[in-house]
Amino acid sequence: MNPSEIKLLGEAIAQNAQFLSDLDYVELDPLERTDLPRNIGLLKNARVVDEVEDGYFYPGENYELLKKAIGSSRYEADTTPDIAEWLERLSFYVANFFDSLSNDDDAVTNHKRQIYRHIRQLESKLNVAIREADYQVSNEFGNVKTIEAKTRLSQHYLSITESILGRLSRIQFSNLTGLLPYPNSDMDVVMVELDKKLNRLRGYLRTVILKIQKLNISFRKIEARTKKLNRLLTAIQNKAIELDVEFVDVNSLPQIFHKVELNGIIPVAHFNAISPSVYEESRFRDIASKLKLNREQVKNREQNKDYVAYQEDEPIEQAEDLFEVQFEQEKQVFVAYLFNCGGSEISLRDYWESTSSLSTLVDVRSWLYEMVNWLGELEQDMDSYEFKLLLIKEPVCEKTDVFIVSDVKTQFSNKPVQHV
Amino acid sequence: MRDDTLMIRQLTNGQVLCSVTAPDAVAYLKTEIGRESVDDALHYQGMTLAHSEYQDYWYAVYNDLNFKPDASAIRRELQHVFNTTEPFLSFMKLVMEASGEDQYPDIEHDFYFGSVLSTIENNDTLANDLVKLTSKAFFKKASNRSTHSERLRTVVDLMESEGIIISDDSGSHYTYTGKLAYHIALVERVLEIQVPELLDDVEDEQGSLELA
Numbered sequence: 001m002n003p004s005e006i007k008l009l010g011e012a013i014a015q016n017a018q019f020l021s022d023l024d025y026v027e028l029d030p031l032e033r034t035d036l037p038r039n040i041g042l043l044k045n046a047r048v049v050d051e052v053e054d055g056y057f058y059p060g061e062n063y064e065l066l067k068k069a070i071g072s073s074r075y076e077a078d079t080t081p082d083i084a085e086w087l088e089r090l091s092f093y094v095a096n097f098f099d100s101l102s103n104d105d106d107a108v109t110n111h112k113r114q115i116y117r118h119i120r121q122l123e124s125k126l127n128v129a130i131r132e133a134d135y136q137v138s139n140e141f142g143n144v145k146t147i148e149a150k151t152r153l154s155q156h157y158l159s160i161t162e163s164i165l166g167r168l169s170r171i172q173f174s175n176l177t178g179l180l181p182y183p184n185s186d187m188d189v190v191m192v193e194l195d196k197k198l199n200r201l202r203g204y205l206r207t208v209i210l211k212i213q214k215l216n217i218s219f220r221k222i223e224a225r226t227k228k229l230n231r232l233l234t235a236i237q238n239k240a241i242e243l244d245v246e247f248v249d250v251n252s253l254p255q256i257f258h259k260v261e262l263n264g265i266i267p268v269a270h271f272n273a274i275s276p277s278v279y280e281e282s283r284f285r286d287i288a289s290k291l292k293l294n295r296e297q298v299k300n301r302e303q304n305k306d307y308v309a310y311q312e313d314e315p316i317e318q319a320e321d322l323f324e325v326q327f328e329q330e331k332q333v334f335v336a337y338l339f340n341c342g343g344s345e346i347s348l349r350d351y352w353e354s355t356s357s358l359s360t361l362v363d364v365r366s367w368l369y370e371m372v373n374w375l376g377e378l379e380q381d382m383d384s385y386e387f388k389l390l391l392i393k394e395p396v397c398e399k400t401d402v403f404i405v406s407d408v409k410t411q412f413s414n415k416p417v418q419h420v
Numbered sequence: 421m422r423d424d425t426l427m428i429r430q431l432t433n434g435q436v437l438c439s440v441t442a443p444d445a446v447a448y449l450k451t452e453i454g455r456e457s458v459d460d461a462l463h464y465q466g467m468t469l470a471h472s473e474y475q476d477y478w479y480a481v482y483n484d485l486n487f488k489p490d491a492s493a494i495r496r497e498l499q500h501v502f503n504t505t506e507p508f509l510s511f512m513k514l515v516m517e518a519s520g521e522d523q524y525p526d527i528e529h530d531f532y533f534g535s536v537l538s539t540i541e542n543n544d545t546l547a548n549d550l551v552k553l554t555s556k557a558f559f560k561k562a563s564n565r566s567t568h569s570e571r572l573r574t575v576v577d578l579m580e581s582e583g584i585i586i587s588d589d590s591g592s593h594y595t596y597t598g599k600l601a602y603h604i605a606l607v608e609r610v611l612e613i614q615v616p617e618l619l620d621d622v623e624d625e626q627g628s629l630e631l632a
Binding site for chain 2: 018113143145146147148222223225226228230231232235236237240241243244245247248249301406
């Protein structure tokens with residue numbers, strides 16, 4: 001190749017960097033690309049890619065050379081140590097340590113140092129591996145542009161981090177102490193320290209895995225949005241739908257424009273108790289605070305050490321504890337009931353009236369207020385479901401503008417993908 | 421004059437205040453006092469303050485849709501949104517593909533004119549798409565331009581005049597605004613009511629969104 005051909009090939013590689021990176025993930029089926037620039041021919045000639053039929057590619061015989069040159073997949077190769085082999089070696093060093101106990105002190109110390117070094121080695125390698133995954137995830141795989149590639153990368157990191165976690169989780173404290181033929185104060189300390197380090201690494205891994213999973217969900221949401229907009233565009237272009245204001249029902253206009261509205265409960269009430277953007281602004285918060293049954297008082301009381309100290313020896317505290325336990329059970333039973341009802345609307349007041357164990361435990365207003373808050377907290381812990389809460393208000397008497405909340409109706413549903 | 425007078429006027433005029441075009445206003449509206457103050461002022465004009473789920477764009481809605489002038493204004497706005505949906509989506513798709521991405525842009529996403537142009541000039545399919553785009557009524561001003569550069573510049577200028585994108589001082593870097601998100605959200609809501617099956621994708625929106 002002459003210098004100008006090398007330059008052209010270099011440019012072709014640069015222009016098709018994303019495509020080449022995607023090829024790295026090809027397994028059984030070839031990668032389909034129909035919109036590649038014309039200079040892809042150079043990559044074919046250089047046997048970097050192999051076009052099996054029009055628009056379908058496999059990595060070519062020289063692809064691995066290129067991959068090595070650009071250092072792709074370095075993460076997998078360099079930073080994930082073989083934990084089983086490491087453990088085997090640790091076992092060997094521990095055996096050496098015990099063998100040396102009959103020798104002089106220097107040999108014992110040396111073997112102990114070797115064990116510490118071996119542990120530090122694993123810790124350091126795993127830290128680097130996890131930090132790298134954490135960095136990539138925190139940057140949302142910013143080195144690649146497409147969601148498709150980002151999703152593949154996140155799956156790649158997820159499978160590696162999960163595999164490391166799986167292998168680390170198999171090393172329990174009992175396994176470590178099992179390496180010792182008999183108790184030894186030095187080795188006991190080593191194993192305790194190692195166990196602490198492994199626990200910390202497992203915690204770090206779990207955090208990263210959770211981040212990747214969350215990122216995966218957001219990628220899928222973006223994919224769903226793109227598909228949705230593609231369907232919309234195709235439908236308009238194929239005249240499958242006609243967007244004309246004449247066909248919009250006048251009665252649906254408030255629903256279209258007023259879906260999220262401040263300072264008012266929306267006519268078709270969708271009250272998300274935990275979402276700060278809605279909850280904070282909701283009039284219900286004000287109504288609830290007027291009920292004088294809010295949890296802040298309880299929290300404040302708990303935070304007041306004097307009060308707690310004063311209460312310590314009081315038998316009433318035991319009664320309160322018992323109440324809390326019973327109330328917690330009632331809430332759990334209700335949620336189970338809500339899910340069993342398969343998404344149908346449930347009246348919290350009717351449920352309270354029909355459940356004697358509950359109605360003898362708390363009054364209805366406490367029940368309504370507590371459940372609105374608690375369901376909100378519960379929703380926060382669930383990624384796929386939300387609780388819709390509809391406030392039922394009644395006038396306090398005839399010919400009045402003053403309304404009170406008499407009931408709350410709730411149902412659970414799947415969270416929508418896109419919101420406004 | 422009150423500090424928030426300008427934003428009240430903008431909201432009353434139907435403008436969408438977003439984190440791209442009016443970050444200070446958005447920060448103000450995120451405060452309780454700012455929100456209440458603006459909302460009170462809007463109420464005097466028969467409007468209410470509204471916002472997106474993540475409060476990244478804010479707008480005013482008419483309170484009484486039985487009041488004919490307000491209902492007419494809304495219908496006019498909706499018709500304009502309808503008329504521009506297809507050209508806007510086509511533009512977004514073109515820029516998305518020319519940027520090597522596979523997701524439709526959303527609020528705060530950006531692109532560089534030069535980079536998009538360069539890809540279009542080197543890709544016949546995208547160049548054809550640009551020509552097709554300029555044949556649409558909304559972009560007719562660009563149809564008689566002779567080069568891809570001129571065509572794309574005119575198209576981008578039209579999108580900017582609609583408030584869907586905004587450029588920084590360089591004139592080459594563009595960012596999508598909250599008006600785009602608002603626009604798409606309105607169309608989605610209409611379709612949710614009228615043709616929900618078009619937006620439904622059980623596979624995408626159900627099981628696949630759960631934590632692994």
